[in-house]
Amino acid sequence: MAEHEIPRATAKRLPIYYRYLKLLLDSGKTRVSSNELAEAVKFDAATIRRDFSYFGALGKRGYGYDVEALMNFFGEILDQDTLESVALIGVGNLGQALLNFNFHQSSNARISAAFDVNEDIINSIQAGVPVYAMDDLEDQIAAQRIEVAIVTVPSAAAQELADRLAKAGVRGILNFTPLRLDVPADVRVQNVDLTNELQTLLYFINNVSLPADK
Numbered sequence: 282m283a284e285h286e287i288p289r290a291t292a293k294r295l296p297i298y299y300r301y302l303k304l305l306l307d308s309g310k311t312r313v314s315s316n317e318l319a320e321a322v323k324f325d326a327a328t329i330r331r332d333f334s335y336f337g338a339l340g341k342r343g344y345g346y347d348v349e350a351l352m353n354f355f356g357e358i359l360d361q362d363t364l365e366s367v368a369l370i371g372v373g374n375l376g377q378a379l380l381n382f383n384f385h386q387s388s389n390a391r392i393s394a395a396f397d398v399n400e401d402i403i404n405s406i407q408a409g410v411p412v413y414a415m416d417d418l419e420d421q422i423a424a425q426r427i428e429v430a431i432v433t434v435p436s437a438a439a440q441e442l443a444d445r446l447a448k449a450g451v452r453g454i455l456n457f458t459p460l461r462l463d464v465p466a467d468v469r470v471q472n473v474d475l476t477n478e479l480q481t482l483l484y485f486i487n488n489v490s491l492p493a494d495k
């Protein structure tokens with residue numbers, strides 16, 4: 282692992298820490314212990330201390346962590362100050378819901394352009410976001426310096442779209458379709474599968490008993 286690299290599991294927890302610290306700060310709290318953090322974010326305190334240790338000694342023994350300093354520190358790592366413009370392709374049931382959900386309230390990303398083939402919504406504004414024709418995809422991605430795209434089209438259209446996105450310079454795809462996308466090595470795909478999540482939850486509920494103290 283390179284010196285500046287952190288484990289993927291730690292990286293995934295950073296936005297959770299950041300959001301909670303922001304909440305604490307907004308409510309006027311100035312310091313927090315790893316045990317309090319553990320209670321709130323539901324990771325154990327040892328995990329939290331190990332995560333934080335990747336960034337050097339951020340806390341003081343017996344004092345805990347300075348909420349503002351820690352939040353600013355993670356904010357910088359997460360690049361909260363730079364607003365990331367994201368494209369959404371496929372403004373149907375799911376796409377609409379994601380447009381209505383304001384990512385920007387809890388992250389540094391916002392959907393700045395949506396795309397669809399449906400003439401009825403092309404050139405309209407949905408939840409404050411302009412909907413463009415698919416012919417405009419490459420131009421808008423370039424003009425808005427978009428590097429991340431959310432894919433909510435029918436799965437039959439997803440691979441061709443992924444090819445276009447990769448060619449247009451998109452580096453990350455949040456894929457909501459059930460199709461597993463083929464992309465060049467420099468493009469990262471994050472699959473979101475709600476059915477899978479629900480199945481996993483059902484499996485745990487039905488097959489795994491929780492420890493007595495939970």
Ligand SMILES: NC(=O)c1ccc[n+]([C@@H]2O[C@H](COP(=O)([O-])OP(=O)(O)OC[C@H]3O[C@@H](n4cnc5c(N)ncnc54)[C@H](O)[C@@H]3O)[C@@H](O)[C@H]2O)c1
Pocket residue numbers: 370371372373374375376396397398399415432433434435436438442456457458459473474475476
């Ligand atoms: N991951 C999940 O948890 C989850 C949940 C629900 C739906 N889905 C998937 O999300 C996708 C969308 O589902 P939905 O219910 O919103 O469908 P939908 O039919 O309501 O919406 C699809 C939209 O894509 C547009 N579209 C069709 N072909 C296109 C193309 N070639 N280029 C651009 N836009 C195109 C349509 O006009 C429509 O607006 C599907 O692949 C579905 O399987 C995933």
